[in-house]
Amino acid sequence: MSGDTTGAAAPMVRFRSVTKRYGELTVLDHLDLDVETNERVAIIGPSGSGKSTLLRVLMTLERIDSGVIEVDGEPLTHMEQNGRLVPADRRHLRRMRGKIGMVFQHFNLFPHMTALENCIEAPIHVLGLSRHEATERASELLTMVGLADKRDAFPSQLSGGQQQRVAIARALAMRPKVMLFDEVTSALDPELTSEVLNVIRQLAEAHNLTMLMVTHQMGFAKEFADRICFFDQGRIAEQGGPEQIFSEPRNERTRAFLRAVLEAT
Amino acid sequence: MELFDWSFAWDILPLLLRAAVVTIEVTILAFVIAVVLGLGLAVLRLSSSRLISAPTTAFIEFIRSTPLLIQIYFVYYVFPEFGVVLPALVAGTTAIALHYSAYTSEVYRAGLQSVPRGQWEAVVALNLSPYRAYRDIILPQAIPPVVPALGNYLIAMFKDTPLLSAIAVVELLQRAKIIGSDTFRYLEPITMVGLFFLIMSLISAAGVRRVEHWLKHRRG
Numbered sequence A: 001m002s003g004d005t006t007g008a009a010a011p012m013v014r015f016r017s018v019t020k021r022y023g024e025l026t027v028l029d030h031l032d033l034d035v036e037t038n039e040r041v042a043i044i045g046p047s048g049s050g051k052s053t054l055l056r057v058l059m060t061l062e063r064i065d066s067g068v069i070e071v072d073g074e075p076l077t078h079m080e081q082n083g084r085l086v087p088a089d090r091r092h093l094r095r096m097r098g099k100i101g102m103v104f105q106h107f108n109l110f111p112h113m114t115a116l117e118n119c120i121e122a123p124i125h126v127l128g129l130s131r132h133e134a135t136e137r138a139s140e141l142l143t144m145v146g147l148a149d150k151r152d153a154f155p156s157q158l159s160g161g162q163q164q165r166v167a168i169a170r171a172l173a174m175r176p177k178v179m180l181f182d183e184v185t186s187a188l189d190p191e192l193t194s195e196v197l198n199v200i201r202q203l204a205e206a207h208n209l210t211m212l213m214v215t216h217q218m219g220f221a222k223e224f225a226d227r228i229c230f231f232d233q234g235r236i237a238e239q240g241g242p243e244q245i246f247s248e249p250r251n252e253r254t255r256a257f258l259r260a261v262l263e264a265t
Numbered sequence B: 001m002e003l004f005d006w007s008f009a010w011d012i013l014p015l016l017l018r019a020a021v022v023t024i025e026v027t028i029l030a031f032v033i034a035v036v037l038g039l040g041l042a043v044l045r046l047s048s049s050r051l052i053s054a055p056t057t058a059f060i061e062f063i064r065s066t067p068l069l070i071q072i073y074f075v076y077y078v079f080p081e082f083g084v085v086l087p088a089l090v091a092g093t094t095a096i097a098l099h100y101s102a103y104t105s106e107v108y109r110a111g112l113q114s115v116p117r118g119q120w121e122a123v124v125a126l127n128l129s130p131y132r133a134y135r136d137i138i139l140p141q142a143i144p145p146v147v148p149a150l151g152n153y154l155i156a157m158f159k160d161t162p163l164l165s166a167i168a169v170v171e172l173l174q175r176a177k178i179i180g181s182d183t184f185r186y187l188e189p190i191t192m193v194g195l196f197f198l199i200m201s202l203i204s205a206a207g208v209r210r211v212e213h214w215l216k217h218r219r220g
Helices: A051-058 A090-096 A115-125 A131-144 A159-172 A190-206 A220-226 A242-247 A252-264 B006-045 B050-063 B068-082 B088-113 B117-125 B128-142 B144-169 B172-183 B187-216
Strands: A013-022 A025-035 A039-042 A064-073 A079-083 A086-088 A100-103 A180-181 A212-215 A227-232 A235-240
Touching: A025 A051, A039 A051, A039 A220, A051 A064, A051 A079, A051 A180, A051 A212, A079 A100, A100 A159, A115 A131, A115 B128, A131 A159, A131 A190, A159 A190, A180 B006, A190 A220, A220 A242, A220 A252, A220 B172, A227 A242, A227 A252, A235 A242, A235 A252, A242 A252, B006 B050, B006 B088, B006 B144, B006 B172, B006 B187, B050 B088, B068 B088, B068 B144, B088 B128, B088 B144, B117 B128, B128 B144, B144 B172, B144 B187, B172 B187
Parallel strands: A039 A212, A039 A227, A100 A180, A180 A212
Antiparallel strands: A013 A025, A013 A064, A079 A086, A227 A235
């Protein structure tokens, strides 16, 4: 684990004993995880192990049942009031959400808006940018993801890979400190996967961003991530640098999982 | 023998047309209210707070489970006992609007629920306010598919306006009844009223189809 030895800066994202249940099922089980500023963490593991839930609770799409999540040094779903932690009100939640951006497996673009409109809606109405500023920023980002010529296309006129690149531009337009990628290539045809991964690669080079990525692309995880977390049954069963996890996994479950995944591909 | 007296029909036509204006006014006004109120009810019903959704659901189910005629009587005869005295025309229009808002709200609810959950997730991830989310993202996707269903309720409302004759609003049917009791001829006025509804319904249905067609062939 990348060291907390200095004790100086708080981690960008911190999970402390976070538990999330769906009825009987415990999806996150007293999970602890620190992600440093600008760190890139890839989260792997069998389906149902809680990987996506981790991102979803961080994006406040789901409530946690217990524990504390901190983002950028502040509690996410709670706030301090007279020295006590109380459930966050809407204002606090919205302010905290502004630090986080998310890209989804199924893109979730707004189908009635063009690529450009998708990318300026929130900057205008949430960040308060002028239409002109927002359009400029969005154009830059669409150029970065290689879709400058598609800004007036509707999502239905774009391929899956193109839609996902628009979705990445849309999330970046909000200038988040933390970006969450939830199986962003899983819904894509194999030949479209690389164009999306290339954009993320580029993003990692050009921007200082803390990134959490849930992925089944082991090759990409290995190359992209500073740290790999192997999830199993709502906990991190093993974590470490990509070299260690992929070459000499210590945990039996990790070994079994990697063996199965590598056989399948 | 000549059953239908054409010259009598001609004579009463202006009277009936004037009453038709009332019928159309009531329909349009009540429809506008039902379309706006129904949307509000649908949004409230889908609220995550049970404190809001439960009473809204109860209200909608109550309205849908009782006859419109009773609601018309209620607004006209019972409201005054609580100090709300409305002229017959206003009471009748209010009752029809309320009644149909319960139905349009169900139409909107179906439309809102047809918007994929991922759209709401994107809305949260982009931090849009609930107002912005509904206005810019959710409603533009939820409403177009339900416009035909709303249009059908416009026609249904139109055909329910004769119920207002029960509280003596002089709309088409009431006018026909008055003519009938004055002249002892019911055949012509009642037939003409029926024909008028037939023609207007056919025209409205054609209009609804046009809007439907237009919505289907928009951009995107």
